Amino acid sequence: MPPYSCPVRIVNVPLGNRSYRIQVGSGLLSTLGTACARLKLGRRCAIISDRNVAPRFGKAALQALSKAGFDPVLITVPAGETAKSLHTVHACYDQLASHRLERQSFLIALGGGVVGDLAGFVASTYLRGIAFVQVPTTLLAQVDSSVGGKVGVNLKAGKNLVGAFHQPKLVLCDLDTLSSLPAREFRAGLAEVIKYGIIYDAPLFQRLERDLSRMLKRDPKVLAAVIARCCEIKAEVVGQDETEAGLRAILNFGHTLGHALEAISSYGKYLHGEAISIGQVAAAALSTTTLGFPARDAERIRHLFCRAGLPTQVKLTASQQRELLRAMRLDKKVRAGEIRFVLARRIGRVVWGQRVPDASLAHALNLIANRQSPI
Numbered sequence: 001m002p003p004y005s006c007p008v009r010i011v012n013v014p015l016g017n018r019s020y021r022i023q024v025g026s027g028l029l030s031t032l033g034t035a036c037a038r039l040k041l042g043r044r045c046a047i048i049s050d051r052n053v054a055p056r057f058g059k060a061a062l063q064a065l066s067k068a069g070f071d072p073v074l075i076t077v078p079a080g081e082t083a084k085s086l087h088t089v090h091a092c093y094d095q096l097a098s099h100r101l102e103r104q105s106f107l108i109a110l111g112g113g114v115v116g117d118l119a120g121f122v123a124s125t126y127l128r129g130i131a132f133v134q135v136p137t138t139l140l141a142q143v144d145s146s147v148g149g150k151v152g153v154n155l156k157a158g159k160n161l162v163g164a165f166h167q168p169k170l171v172l173c174d175l176d177t178l179s180s181l182p183a184r185e186f187r188a189g190l191a192e193v194i195k196y197g198i199i200y201d202a203p204l205f206q207r208l209e210r211d212l213s214r215m216l217k218r219d220p221k222v223l224a225a226v227i228a229r230c231c232e233i234k235a236e237v238v239g240q241d242e243t244e245a246g247l248r249a250i251l252n253f254g255h256t257l258g259h260a261l262e263a264i265s266s267y268g269k270y271l272h273g274e275a276i277s278i279g280q281v282a283a284a285a286l287s288t289t290t291l292g293f294p295a296r297d298a299e300r301i302r303h304l305f306c307r308a309g310l311p312t313q314v315k316l317t318a319s320q321q322r323e324l325l326r327a328m329r330l331d332k333k334v335r336a337g338e339i340r341f342v343l344a345r346r347i348g349r350v351v352w353g354q355r356v357p358d359a360s361l362a363h364a365l366n367l368i369a370n371r372q373s374p375i
């Protein structure tokens with residue numbers, strides 16, 4: 001794919017003096033240095049990347065920064081969720097200190113959501129906080145984790161239990177980096193993309209129904225438009241509710257069940273996107289029984305996830321169903337022991353903080369466990 005085959009799209013995240021830009025387009029990695037120069041930060045900087053991403057894009061990132069007059073160092077961490085740990089954070093601090101990064105220095109997160117959350121957390125705490133730039137290289141990171149400022153790491157006791165709100169100074173989504181992303185990871189990212197259509201934007205949902213096969217082929221024109229729209233939606237939501245006092249909760253559509261599924265399968269069987277695909281199908285069913293969400297639209301949702309190659313069902317024994325319910329009650333979003341759901345009124349419009357009768361929940365669980373019953 002030739003660089004600059006489609007124009008760069010810019011999305012602003014409106015957060016007062018912490019506002020920043022998201023750029024979406026091809027060939028952006030080579031502009032990393034000039035883009036960082038505009039931020040008026042120090043010369044010294046560090047790229048944090050992982051063992052899959054650093055060999056592919058580390059050199060180009062280093063070169064772009066050096067050419068613009070920066071003094072970068074590349075820190076490579078292991079790939080995968082286990083790298084999101086305090087142990088890796090500590091190793092990064094040591095390398096930053098030995099490269100003598102100072103208050104004006106900055107970090108670049110080059111990788112998927114794991115690297116983004118980890119590097120963002122390191123940036124939020126090193127020297128009581130230094131600037132950082134996100135260069136997301138997975139679809140999930142481009143449409144979700146790189147935007148909004150939630151950073152953190154996992155503890156043995158659970159995911160994302162240590163963290164901070166620390167907004168990046170810039171997000172560069174280079175579409176070319178997606179070309180090496182494994183198909184399963186790409187599809188997992190699509191689960192978040194479809195989510196934006198359901199929670200906020202009916203025309204986006206229709207566009208995905210129409211253009212899904214072009215998305216799956218990673219057509220840069222469709223990718224650019226869709227990724228930029230997802231970033232716009234996340235920016236709008238975060239701009240109105242940075243710290244999840246209210247509206248930001250809508251981003252958790254399908255996540256109560258999705259997180260529980262990830263937890264009971266001990267974070268290995270399902271990728272996050274796969275778990276929330278099943279979770280969103282269940283949330284659509286719950287919306288039908290409790291809010292009168294049209295059954296026809298619940299079926300459209302299930303069908304779109306299916307076409308995207310994502311799971312919409314899971315085999316659960318009775319005891320696993322009970323375990324799932326228990327895990328849902330342990331979700332961070334639970335208030336006073338009661339599970340609250342984000343539910344849809346129609347495609348493009350959801351409400352949050354919804355209680356659900358036990359019978360509806362049992363019905364939704366049956367449905368994802370057994371495809372015999374039509375939605």
Ligand SMILES: NC(=O)c1ccc[n+]([C@@H]2O[C@H](COP(=O)([O-])OP(=O)(O)OC[C@H]3O[C@@H](n4cnc5c(N)ncnc54)[C@H](O)[C@@H]3O)[C@@H](O)[C@H]2O)c1
Pocket residue numbers: 050051052053056079080081084111112113114115117137138139140141144145146147148149150151159160177178179180181182185272
């Ligand atoms: N901060 C937030 O708001 C937020 C939101 C959603 C998810 N998250 C977090 O994001 C993480 C998941 O992110 P993810 O799905 O991007 O996973 P990931 O970072 O583990 O990346 C998935 C895999 O793809 C590899 N990879 C990344 N880019 C590649 C490329 N261009 N080519 C080839 N391989 C590539 C990675 O090395 C990894 O093996 C989770 O830890 C989750 O908690 C955070």
Ligand SMILES: [Zn+2]
Pocket residue numbers: 144192255272276
């Ligand atoms: Zn998610």
